[in-house]
Amino acid sequence: MKVEGVRVLVVDDERAIRRFLTLSLQSQSYEVFEASSAGEGLARMLEIRPDLIILDLGLPDRDGREFIEEIRSWSQVPLIVLSVRDREGEKVAALDAGANDYVTKPFGIGELLARMRAVLRQILPGQEEPVFRVGALEVDLPRRRVLLAGRELSLTPTEYDILKTLIRHRGKVVTHGQLLQQVWSDAYRDERHLLQVNMSNLRRKIEPDPSRPRYLLTEPGVGYRLRDEE
Amino acid sequence: MKERSAAGLSAERILVCLGPSPFGEGLLQEALRMARSSGAELWALFVDVPTARLDALSKAALEGNLRLAEELGVKLFIRSGEDIAVTVVDFSRRHGVTRIVVGKPLAPRWKSLFGGTLVDRMIRLSGPIDVVALSRADEERLSRPLTEGRKKVPWPYLEGAALVAVATIAGLPFSRVMSPTNIVMVYLAAVLVAALFLGQGPSILTAVLGVLAFDVFMVPPYYTLVVTDSQYLVTFAGFLGVGLVVSGLASRAREQAREARRREEETLALYAFSRDLASAAGRNELVRAVTDHLSRTLGWDSALFLADEGGGVIPLSGGPTFLPEPIVEAVGDVFRHGRSRELEGGLLCLPLKVKGRKVGVLALAPKEKGRSGRLRDAFVLQVAQALERIALDERALAAERVQVREKIQAALLNSISHEIRTPLSSITGVLSSLRRGEEAFVVDGEARSALIETAWSEAQRLNSLVGNLLNMSRLESGGLQTAPEPCDPAEIVAHALALMGERLEGRPVETELPDETCLVSVDFALFSLVLVNLLDNALKYGPPQSPLVLRVRREGEALLFEVLDRGPGIPEPFREKVFEKFFRLPSASGGTGLGLTICRGIVEAHGGTIEAVPRQGGGTAMTIRLPGVIEP
Numbered sequence: 001m002k003v004e005g006v007r008v009l010v011v012d013d014e015r016a017i018r019r020f021l022t023l024s025l026q027s028q029s030y031e032v033f034e035a036s037s038a039g040e041g042l043a044r045m046l047e048i049r050p051d052l053i054i055l056d057l058g059l060p061d062r063d064g065r066e067f068i069e070e071i072r073s074w075s076q077v078p079l080i081v082l083s084v085r086d087r088e089g090e091k092v093a094a095l096d097a098g099a100n101d102y103v104t105k106p107f108g109i110g111e112l113l114a115r116m117r118a119v120l121r122q123i124l125p126g127q128e129e130p131v132f133r134v135g136a137l138e139v140d141l142p143r144r145r146v147l148l149a150g151r152e153l154s155l156t157p158t159e160y161d162i163l164k165t166l167i168r169h170r171g172k173v174v175t176h177g178q179l180l181q182q183v184w185s186d187a188y189r190d191e192r193h194l195l196q197v198n199m200s201n202l203r204r205k206i207e208p209d210p211s212r213p214r215y216l217l218t219e220p221g222v223g224y225r226l227r228d229e230e
Numbered sequence: 231m232k233e234r235s236a237a238g239l240s241a242e243r244i245l246v247c248l249g250p251s252p253f254g255e256g257l258l259q260e261a262l263r264m265a266r267s268s269g270a271e272l273w274a275l276f277v278d279v280p281t282a283r284l285d286a287l288s289k290a291a292l293e294g295n296l297r298l299a300e301e302l303g304v305k306l307f308i309r310s311g312e313d314i315a316v317t318v319v320d321f322s323r324r325h326g327v328t329r330i331v332v333g334k335p336l337a338p339r340w341k342s343l344f345g346g347t348l349v350d351r352m353i354r355l356s357g358p359i360d361v362v363a364l365s366r367a368d369e370e371r372l373s374r375p376l377t378e379g380r381k382k383v384p385w386p387y388l389e390g391a392a393l394v395a396v397a398t399i400a401g402l403p404f405s406r407v408m409s410p411t412n413i414v415m416v417y418l419a420a421v422l423v424a425a426l427f428l429g430q431g432p433s434i435l436t437a438v439l440g441v442l443a444f445d446v447f448m449v450p451p452y453y454t455l456v457v458t459d460s461q462y463l464v465t466f467a468g469f470l471g472v473g474l475v476v477s478g479l480a481s482r483a484r485e486q487a488r489e490a491r492r493r494e495e496e497t498l499a500l501y502a503f504s505r506d507l508a509s510a511a512g513r514n515e516l517v518r519a520v521t522d523h524l525s526r527t528l529g530w531d532s533a534l535f536l537a538d539e540g541g542g543v544i545p546l547s548g549g550p551t552f553l554p555e556p557i558v559e560a561v562g563d564v565f566r567h568g569r570s571r572e573l574e575g576g577l578l579c580l581p582l583k584v585k586g587r588k589v590g591v592l593a594l595a596p597k598e599k600g601r602s603g604r605l606r607d608a609f610v611l612q613v614a615q616a617l618e619r620i621a622l623d624e625r626a627l628a629a630e631r632v633q634v635r636e637k638i639q640a641a642l643l644n645s646i647s648h649e650i651r652t653p654l655s656s657i658t659g660v661l662s663s664l665r666r667g668e669e670a671f672v673v674d675g676e677a678r679s680a681l682i683e684t685a686w687s688e689a690q691r692l693n694s695l696v697g698n699l700l701n702m703s704r705l706e707s708g709g710l711q712t713a714p715e716p717c718d719p720a721e722i723v724a725h726a727l728a729l730m731g732e733r734l735e736g737r738p739v740e741t742e743l744p745d746e747t748c749l750v751s752v753d754f755a756l757f758s759l760v761l762v763n764l765l766d767n768a769l770k771y772g773p774p775q776s777p778l779v780l781r782v783r784r785e786g787e788a789l790l791f792e793v794l795d796r797g798p799g800i801p802e803p804f805r806e807k808v809f810e811k812f813f814r815l816p817s818a819s820g821g822t823g824l825g826l827t828i829c830r831g832i833v834e835a836h837g838g839t840i841e842a843v844p845r846q847g848g849g850t851a852m853t854i855r856l857p858g859v860i861e862p
């Protein structure tokens with residue numbers, strides 16, 4: 001994927017983090033802009049029209065979730081949240097408010113770059129392939145066939161729908177609520193154990209070792225992510 | 231008299247009358263049986279007769295009976311009164327008692343002058359209240375049905391008239407042989423008796439009737455009101471005058487006796503009140519003691535308001551909720567100005583002060599007027615002092631807690647500074663050699679990536695240490711909140727292994743999962759942390775290259791998580807102690823002594839248990855048992 005000239009706005013009140021992100025992203029040929037508060041971030045958004053925003057939730061002047069909602073009221077620019085660990089509730093709230101993904105602090109730059117690519121894939125011209133492949137897993141969407149190392153698996157319709165939903169958002173986190181809503185319906189948004197049981201069964205089918213999942217990754221307290229890069 | 235319903239708590243309330251009877255135990259037991267069978271509440275009452283003298287034996291019996299009542303959990307009341315029957319019935323009406331239970335073989339002094347035995351009098355007075363008299367063998371029962379109504383008879387006046395009749399009959403034989411003026415003394419005696427025992431009205435009646443009877447029966451011409459000798463008119467006037475003075479004096483003496491008795495009652499109530507307040511351990515107990523006593527001794531509803539930090543007052547829980555919002559505001563007003571105030575509807579708001587400092591407000595809703603303000607003031611003072619005492623207790627406790635916390639913090643800082651410095655020094659070490667690498671000596675590619683790898687894993691370690699410290703402080707402050715939701719154990723294991731990441735440094739971890747899909751309700755992130763801590767320990771204490779085992783299995787309705795290592799094992803005396811804060815095995819090097827404490831805190835917050843069990847073939851099996859497996 002070509003990311004040259006993609007404009008990234010980093011909104012974080014920690015100078016060290018901004019500096020680290022700027023250097024790292026510039027070395028990947030992103031064009032990087034910085035803001036240290038929500039107010040400044042908003043001003044810079046209007047000024048530079050970024051293609052991607054990296055937003056720290058713990059800003060001094062605004063509640064992160066509110067800020068995301070405000071941005072979403074007038075812009076669909078891809079947005080990745082940076083958050084410190086053990087605030088799952090906040091992560092889910094940020095995702096529900098319209099963030100496209102999140103990265104937990106402390107983080108490795110490799111992880112952040114992968115999330116950025118997954119999010120950017122939405123807006124950059126790319127071909128929607130009918131067959132999804134990662135590792136030994138192959139999903140032929142038009143034929144509704146799932147193969148693991150060339151061997152066809154038999155999935156229940158629910159399990160297949162879960163997989164299909166995750167493929168649609170490949171590489172990005174899908175919250176429990178979103179999965180339940182899209183696979184079942186709105187009325188099932190809180191039926192977590194339904195999702196858990198089906199996910200557990202799905203893992204037993206497509207993961208060689210369910211205690212070390214390679215494809216269906218858990219985002220604790222938030223949801224699931226389908227790996228899309230080896 | 232106002233009828234008081236039993237606040238809708240229980241339809242029936244039985245009152246058992248206790249005295250110095252040696253059969254009190256049987257009486258209590260029978261009353262208890264009665265209460266249980268009808269689902270009624272049982273109260274006990276002892277009427278203290280100030281003029282009655284008890285011998286040592288009776289005193290012992292009385293004390294035994296009262297103690298037994300308290301032991302049986304019966305609510306015990308003590309009232310003082312000259313007339314037991316009146317006091318008991320009065321009490322019963324006031325407190326919504328539906329049935330009175332008394333013992334039948336009664337001491338002779340309990341017989342009143344004219345009214346027959348106590349039981350008879352009680353039945354006569356009780357109105358709609360049932361009176362049950364139990365004989366010693368519990369065989370004979372005298373009971374008055376609920377429905378029988380009765381007319382009120384002015385007994386004391388009839389008794390006064392009877393006294394005149396008695397005096398007349400007594401005086402008649404002497405009237406013909408003695409001067410009638412001497413016989414006046416007999417009538418005066420009757421007036422005196424009436425004044426002493428029947429009150430002022432009846433004694434005046436007795437005096438008037440006495441004069442008439444004297445005139446008719448003792449003064450010639452007999453059986454007519456006509457008086458021939460006018461000097462008897464002087465006798466009449468003298469008799470009437472003396473009779474009225476005597477009745478006035480006697481009734482004043484009665485008043486004084488009654489006042490003394492009331493004062494004694496108040497002292498008793500105050501004593502019981504202060505005793506209960508002194509033993510009240512916290513605010514809630516205090517509120518209960520205050521409201522309970524005020525309603526029992528004065529028949530008043532009450533509510534306590536305490537000063538809060540913001541300079542206002544907050545209502546304390548436990549009191550009755552009879553206060554609507556505007557009254558709460560008025561209470562705040564009373565508190566700010568420090569002056570008592572009577573609101574509409576007779577609600578009294580009294581500021582509570584100790585040494586001029588405002589501590590709260592006591593709101594009272596009097597059931598009846600005219601109870602002594604002196605008693606009320608004494609109660610208020612007691613409440614204020616008790617509040618102050620409890621506030622002081624709390625302050626002392628808080629100070630003690632602060633001290634303990636400071637000690638723990640000091641120990642914590644000592645133990646963690648080492649743990650933080652170790653990874654930090656590796657990281658700075660790596661960074662410094664990389665910085666110098668460019669100029670001083672060339673670090674080749676392989677050495678470079680090895681250095682970076684070290685720094686990376688040390689940074690990870692530092693991060694998990696910070697996580698542990700955070701959780702520890704949450705455990706300490708009671709702020710560790712679990713958000714349990716159905717989780718797949720395989721997912722928990724997977725996440726724990728992912729968190730361990732590079733710290734495993736290639737050490738093999740064998741995992742065993744249950745064959746069937748099952749879920750368990752836990753806080754995913756916190757519970758994964760428990761497994762990470764256990765794996766960390768297993769890694770540290772097991773011999774290098776020895777595989778770790780992480781096993782999840784079902785045992786009935788419980789799910790077991792086991793982390794097994796081949797380390798030196800934990801000696802028996804330390805198997806419980808390893809979960810204590812800051813405890814480190816003597817053989818251990820480093821560590822904060824917090825990991826297992828956090829594990830136990832989290833596991834117990836989930837209703838589970840964790841223990842260190844010796845593993846077969848050497849090593850330790852850390853075993854977590856979580857109840858309540860959810861079948862899919």
